[in-house]
Amino acid sequence: AQKVTQAQTEISVVEKEDVTLDCVYETRDTTYYLFWYKQPPSGELVFLIRRNSFDEQNEISGRYSWNFQKSTSSFNFTITASQVVDSAVYFCALSGANFGNEKLTFGTGTRLTIIP
């Protein structure tokens, strides 16, 4: 069975501070994908990143960066110089890599509030 744990339920930081959202996962699959999604108050999921289990390189996209560590089964997400527009609920998710095993397992989400 697959499981995704986001231990941080809510985080509040002052604008321009850096913030890291934690994600720990469990899976028996040898090949899998990890995702981060942003859900603003409108409810629509916004795709942020997808990472293959074979690719442990960290990734940076603007103010966003992701740290994938297979040894600790973690896929953490850092926002640098946070902005009010970053306020949202962030979900980490996991899926298998094979056809028929592609359903997503979501973590419980972290509600991020950026204080102006």
Add this chain to the structure above:
Amino acid sequence: GAVVSQHPSWVICKSGTSVKIECRSLDFQATTMFWYRQFPKQSLMLMATSNEGSKATYEQGVEKDKFLINHASLTLSTLTVTSAHPEDSSFYICSAIPAGQRPHEQYFGPGTRLTVT
């Protein structure tokens, strides 16, 4: 590209009535679609996997007779909440995988907010 729409975006219905929610892939064909449910301030929970031309596969604990799923074409899946009750009030989100695409390419619709009074 890869746009998924849902209709309606929100709906209010009376207890005991049925509600149909549509999920459409606008610019691609999707052999597989998923239906998720999200209660307020909670995570997304997969309800069922919808495969074109075959019966949906429901997750454990989801009543298949209550949540009817029909994937009648490669661009449309429908979720019908039958005899809705207030506890069915939730945010329903669908996603779709483009036919022939690798399984991790999943695109989400904007969601449908259902309120049962």
